[in-house]
Amino acid sequence: MIRTFLSASVFALLTGFAVSSYAAKTEPVAPASAAVVQAAPVNLNTADVETLTRELKGIGETKAKAIVQYREAHGPFTSIDELLEVKGIGAATLEKNRAKLSLN
Template identity: 70%
Template structure:
């Protein structure tokens, strides 16, 4: 009786360890998107259209994306990513959220 109780306990312990090893937490969809964005080609502020800006940048909706394109058309190409702060509605927080994804060449 003692031997079967000990065997059952050991078996239960081994089963729980095995299940725990295979039940590793899955990556969230958001973490996969962030990883993909970090490896994607930068978005060129001087050539991207409003749809691309809206789709690829955090905190940039259709209105702000159009404002970026209108600013670029009126003032010529962006000379630096920091010049994005000159666009009405784009603040420092939005720029910092997207800085790693942006380029001007």
């Protein structure tokens, strides 16, 4: 009887270790690079055409060039909403990118 009890105890103990190690392996891990990508906003006053095209949704090369040309003609942007003054940039495009934009 003692032998059965000890066998059952050892079996339960080993099973517990196996389950806990399996659970530890299956936990999702967020990639560290995701935080870095989101942390760098696009500065409307300094970004070049390539950066604007690569980082902003709905902004191709033509619209990116228009943003740079507007900035060169009118000076630095004073608000994110001023982007609506650029030909080809509408409210929907601005809202898709608002969280990624900065002025400094």
